[in-house]
Amino acid sequence: MKYPFGGVIQFGRLWCRIDVRSPEDLTLFDVAITGGGPAGAWAAFNLASGGARVALIDASHPREKPCGGGVSARALALLGSSVQQVANGVAIDSARFIHRDRQLTMPLVDSEAGMRLAVVPRMAFDGDLLARAEQAGATIVRERVTDVQRLATRWSVSTPTGEIEAAWLVGADGPASLVRRRVSSPFAREDLSIAAGYYVHGVTSRQIDIAFDDDPSGYLWSFPRHDHVAVGACAQANVTSTSRLLALTERWIAVNVDGGTRQRYSWPIPSLGVAALERQQPSGERWLLVGDAAGLVDPITREGIFYALLSGAYAATSILEHRDASRSYAESLRDGIYSELILAARLKARFFQPRFMGLLISALQRSGRIRAVMSDLVAGEQAYGTLRRRLVATLEVRLMIQLFGGQRT
Numbered sequence: 001m002k003y004p005f006g007g008v009i010q011f012g013r014l015w016c017r018i019d020v021r022s023p024e025d026l027t028l029f030d031v032a033i034t035g036g037g038p039a040g041a042w043a044a045f046n047l048a049s050g051g052a053r054v055a056l057i058d059a060s061h062p063r064e065k066p067c068g069g070g071v072s073a074r075a076l077a078l079l080g081s082s083v084q085q086v087a088n089g090v091a092i093d094s095a096r097f098i099h100r101d102r103q104l105t106m107p108l109v110d111s112e113a114g115m116r117l118a119v120v121p122r123m124a125f126d127g128d129l130l131a132r133a134e135q136a137g138a139t140i141v142r143e144r145v146t147d148v149q150r151l152a153t154r155w156s157v158s159t160p161t162g163e164i165e166a167a168w169l170v171g172a173d174g175p176a177s178l179v180r181r182r183v184s185s186p187f188a189r190e191d192l193s194i195a196a197g198y199y200v201h202g203v204t205s206r207q208i209d210i211a212f213d214d215d216p217s218g219y220l221w222s223f224p225r226h227d228h229v230a231v232g233a234c235a236q237a238n239v240t241s242t243s244r245l246l247a248l249t250e251r252w253i254a255v256n257v258d259g260g261t262r263q264r265y266s267w268p269i270p271s272l273g274v275a276a277l278e279r280q281q282p283s284g285e286r287w288l289l290v291g292d293a294a295g296l297v298d299p300i301t302r303e304g305i306f307y308a309l310l311s312g313a314y315a316a317t318s319i320l321e322h323r324d325a326s327r328s329y330a331e332s333l334r335d336g337i338y339s340e341l342i343l344a345a346r347l348k349a350r351f352f353q354p355r356f357m358g359l360l361i362s363a364l365q366r367s368g369r370i371r372a373v374m375s376d377l378v379a380g381e382q383a384y385g386t387l388r389r390r391l392v393a394t395l396e397v398r399l400m401i402q403l404f405g406g407q408r409t
Helices: 038-049 073-079 122-136 178-183 242-256 274-278 305-321 325-351 354-366 368-378 384-394 397-404
Strands: 006-011 014-019 029-034 054-057 070-072 094-099 102-107 117-119 139-141 147-150 155-158 163-171 192-201 207-213 218-224 228-236 261-270 287-289
Touching: 029 038, 029 155, 038 054, 038 122, 038 305, 054 122, 054 163, 070 073, 070 305, 073 305, 094 354, 094 368, 102 354, 102 368, 122 139, 147 178, 163 178, 178 287, 192 242, 207 242, 218 242, 228 242, 228 261, 242 261, 274 325, 287 305, 287 325, 305 325, 325 384, 325 397, 354 368, 354 397, 368 384, 384 397
Parallel strands: 014 163, 029 054, 029 163, 054 139, 094 207, 163 287
Antiparallel strands: 006 014, 070 117, 094 102, 147 155, 155 163, 192 228, 192 261, 207 218, 218 228
């Protein structure tokens, strides 16, 4: 479907658009999107490029979001960008994996594909996506969303200065999503991870470090940006605390980072189990949830940027091209994202067991095939659905049995 473009005006508290072909005709937005991160901005870009009248509401930009900032090869492919084109990103040369007193460093550069992973400051990355959406014709409303309400035939989004009405509502407002709370239910504590750490300013590199923790079960990372490194740790919210993760991070920095000044950060990340993923309802009557608001984060790696972008694209395609957009969107997520996340959730408990970690580091040290698998996992190019078959081909039988046991994937 195609929609006319026009100017944006405000009558009292109501933000509206005027169709330039019918100046006397007051029209509403087709889609209101709450949240201007990757999911919301990419949905807005694709919707506006398809002709929809889009209001993207977010008062927080420009801002630096607490995040490791890793952008995988498949996320870059969705954007049509290379590592070198990503806003102010650092192309990663290598990855170091650490468990207890064992470690291994391996390259992440592919002889054919080149650089496969970038680490970006979210202020630059998200700002670039927001600019793309605005250039495509989306209206950026730099206001804080205070409420959303279902009217008879449309949605009303409240801000401190006005009301924005639209036929469709897209919730892209993160793990604490207001839209999710209105149309569904908030995430339970066991469905969230805590991530906490420090930006260490004045030091950087082109290597990422990933150190696996036994207690709490999770991992610590160090991701470099141009003028600092982001060091943090994450684990399920129901088994740890921010203070505990900060203490882990502080000890790691003291041993592994030379100099620099620290700036603390912390944030929640959706990290759903199998049952929670299977019962997710990402859409309903003229509403959709995208990105973190829909729980679209890898339960093992906690990587969410790729899924945010993909869900934003799915949302736009469903609204623009399908009569039953809610059903189409839910089916796209089930087939294209949730099925993969469910496989990861089934493996998660085994993946972080100390025995598996020991076997993994040992296999990485001696096996080029295992290093290739891990490299692809880090770059976002190894699907969980084909992981068992690929591990079988490495002949690392003990590693495969420890990870999969008797599970079917």
